[in-house]
Amino acid sequence: MQQGFGAGVSGGLETKKKQNQMNRPAEVLGGQPGDVGAGLAIGPGVGDFFALMKPRVMSLVIFTALVGMLAAPGSLHPVLGFIAVLSIAVGAGASGALNMWYDADIDRHMARTAARPIPRGLVTETEALTFGTVMAVTSVLTLGVLVNWVAGGLLALTIAFYVFIYTMWLKRRTPQNIVIGGASGAFPPMIGWAAVTGNVSIESIVLFLIIFMWTPPHFWALALYRCRDYERVGVPMLPVVAGLQETRRQIVIYSLLLVPVAASPAFIGLGGVVYGVTSAVLGAIFLWLAFRVYRITEGREADKAAKQLFGFSIFYLFALFAVLLGEHLAARLVPLLG
Amino acid sequence: MSEEKDKAHVSQAELTEAQVEELRLKRQKLRSIAIAVGLVLLVVLFYVATIVRLGGNVLNRSI
Known part of the structure; x- marks a missing residue:
């Protein structure tokens, strides 16, 4: 089954260049050969480059890194x-x-990603590749030289993991793509921690594990109601390869693993009482929503249950890290206030 | 700015070549300014961070 998808994906990659040619609006006004959407010939705006950086994902990364630094x-x-x-x-x-840049060929065929700058023809693939490479090198060098090289090295590892391991290798080959690839999204609090301490400790590994265990149920909830998109472009997401019911079962399993991991900061001194209570209450709601996804399998109600779990999972992670942030800020500020 | 954005999203057929050229130059100028601001910010960051890391040792040097 997986091999079948692998073959399909390879076929998709071979046709990538052809699709680019077909989607290129016009060379009339100066578009370069191979540059998707250069037809308007007015070039990308500054905002288009900002959109390339996935600002919403970036905001979550900033937030979790900040928590790692303050904790x-x-x-x-x-x-x-x-x-x-x-x-x-x-x-x-x-x-x-x-x-x-790498996923431009499949992004234009998926409803969720069709409005990204490259599929819309606002930025060419070459521009995205150049921009991403320059930003990646600059960010790693800046963090390494000005803060410390443990943090800089972890940032380089995160970028490499996301681009090479997840995007180029796993995403189009295995339904376990987001389980392993999720590690890249879990590194930011560890980088924040390393920026302050210069090392990696058990506490920062726990912060990493919370996001790592959270990613599969979060992403699979989305994949449940977006699986046709993934199927169309040949990305072997779990619902496409193993079916909807198996995905629901995996969501429950990972949720059961996530909740104790998310509660563990309260037991190792990283989180306080407020964190312990919050993680218990929100964990119970998370499990309840995950079981609802497992039970409701038909019609619009099934999609609704998956959407509810997806929406709540974002709030869940945000709330856990916000409470950790609040506790550590309070611990630093209270002595100052006397 | 929003007018420019609107123009950017209308189809090619609705813009004359002169308008396209005007928009292209405007966007090119904005990109150049953004790159300049980014480079200046990077220089300032490196300068300030160096002072912060050296701290009082800035004055402890043999003359």
């Missing part, structure tokens, strides 16, 4: 802290741009 023992000069967050954000944006 870490020790301190970092605010200027260096700002540089660390900026570098991590730009690094994440660079990954997004390189992902959009």
